[in-house]
Amino acid sequence: MNNRSVGVEIDATAKWLEERGMVGAAGLLRRVARQRDDAVRQLGLRPAPPAHQGGGVERPAPRDLDAAAEAAMLRTDVARLQALAERAGWVPDPAAKRLWRWRDGWWELSHRRKNPKDGYHDTGWYLWGPVGSYDGEWVDRHKAPAMAEAERLITAHRAATGGGQR
Template structure:
């Protein structure tokens, strides 16, 4: 990692995106996180302390604090907006026409593969991968439309099971 840390979760997610050929999304995620970190650093705020508490040894001035609070609030709003757009997007096609991505409670991939038992593909069609402990290459359907519908059903079932386990 470089000296402008973007955070463990952001960096891990960005690396995951790059491994799957989504380098543009990874760059955007890192850039937004870096802007947030730079703003906090430039404003002399302690991370997590909020905009009303300048770091020790900095002079407390009302206009600067108001500007800092506005800048911090704007960056947090932009990050939240980016996350909400990614979650609402549903299935997003990859540049590879035989792959779809989705982000909601973890990354999901729906990929088309030809029959190849040696590689684990016993049928030609769409296979679903999800977060650890969910689906890892499960056959969904031969056609794209029904595969998307079945994937939504499987994801909903997985999320319901996880919700029940957490109670």
């Protein structure tokens, strides 16, 4: 997914996953991050100096090539993990009437009863998304049409923010 490092929010994301009963996904995320950190530490990754410094083109050491290969493999593994999470679709939460979805960030679709005091003016399914997207928007009264409408809204949001381009 894009070119962002996984490490910035690993612990927060893993804790978030654990709180929602997705312990396996949290463990996998931590393991991939640990492997990436080990590869970076082993490599001592450092940018190569420009060719005009030092009088010529330097050949990378075998250790640097191994590290670069390891880093590329980890980036590929993370991209596969994210692709699998996207293909999984809406996953039920252990809590009643709540679904989770990964599409360039976590999305929540949950059923709420009418309660204007809490901001729920209709009984039905509401959509929450990553920062800057949806924050408790009513989608539909019934689950199947709500899931379809949520997919449409997520796709429209990703297209508007450039998140749909890979």
